[in-house]
Amino acid sequence: MENNLLYILQGLGLSLKLYFFTLILALPLGILLSLGRVSKYNILNFSIQFYTWVFRGTPLLLQLFFVYYGLPIVGITLEPFNAALITFTINYSAYISEIFRGSILGIDVGQYEAAQVLGYNYWQTMKKIILPQSLITALPALSNEAIALIKDTSLVSAIGMAEILRNSKEIVTRDFTISPFIICALIYLGISTIIILALKYIEKKVMI
Numbered sequence: 001m002e003n004n005l006l007y008i009l010q011g012l013g014l015s016l017k018l019y020f021f022t023l024i025l026a027l028p029l030g031i032l033l034s035l036g037r038v039s040k041y042n043i044l045n046f047s048i049q050f051y052t053w054v055f056r057g058t059p060l061l062l063q064l065f066f067v068y069y070g071l072p073i074v075g076i077t078l079e080p081f082n083a084a085l086i087t088f089t090i091n092y093s094a095y096i097s098e099i100f101r102g103s104i105l106g107i108d109v110g111q112y113e114a115a116q117v118l119g120y121n122y123w124q125t126m127k128k129i130i131l132p133q134s135l136i137t138a139l140p141a142l143s144n145e146a147i148a149l150i151k152d153t154s155l156v157s158a159i160g161m162a163e164i165l166r167n168s169k170e171i172v173t174r175d176f177t178i179s180p181f182i183i184c185a186l187i188y189l190g191i192s193t194i195i196i197l198a199l200k201y202i203e204k205k206v207m208i
Helices: 002-037 042-057 060-074 080-105 109-117 122-159 164-175 179-207
Strands: none
Touching: 002 042, 002 080, 002 122, 002 164, 002 179, 042 080, 060 080, 060 122, 080 122, 109 122, 122 164, 122 179, 164 179
C-alpha cells in the first residue's frame, strides 16, 4: 500500500509542474490577446476571435493529440511535456482572453475619460487603470479556470506521461484493486481545495 501511494505521488510532481508552467505562460498571453480583442484593429481583432473560436470550440484532448501525434507528420516532433505545455497554454490563453475581454468591456467609460484628462496614452491607460480593475473583476472566473486546469492535467496520460492518473491506472491493472483510483481522486480533491482556499484569500485581499 505504501509503495503504491508513493508511486502515485511520483506523478504529482509532473501534474503540478505542468499546472504552474501553464498558468505562468497562459495568463500573460491571455491578457495580451484580450487587449488585441478590444482593439480597433479589425484584422487583429478578427484573428484573435478566430483563435479563441477554434481553441474554445474543440476538445483539449483533441488539441493535445494534434500537437503530439499530428505535428510529427509535418516534421515537428516535440517531447511529451513540451507538447502538453504548448497545448495547454494555447487552450487556456483562449479562455483567459475572453474572461479579460469581458472584464475590460465592463469597466465604466468614465475611467477612460479620466485617463484622458490625466494625459495617459492608450497603453498607460490599460496598464495603470483598466487592467488592474479588470483583474479584480476577472478573479472569480479565473478561479474556475485554475481549478479546471489541475483536473485537465490528467489528460496528458493519453500521450503516455506518467502523471498521477496514469500511475494509478497502472496499479489498478496490475493488482486488480480500485483503491488507487480512490487515492487519485483524494489527491485531486486535496489540490483543488488548496487552490480554492488560496484564490479566496487573494479575492478577499484585493476586494478590500
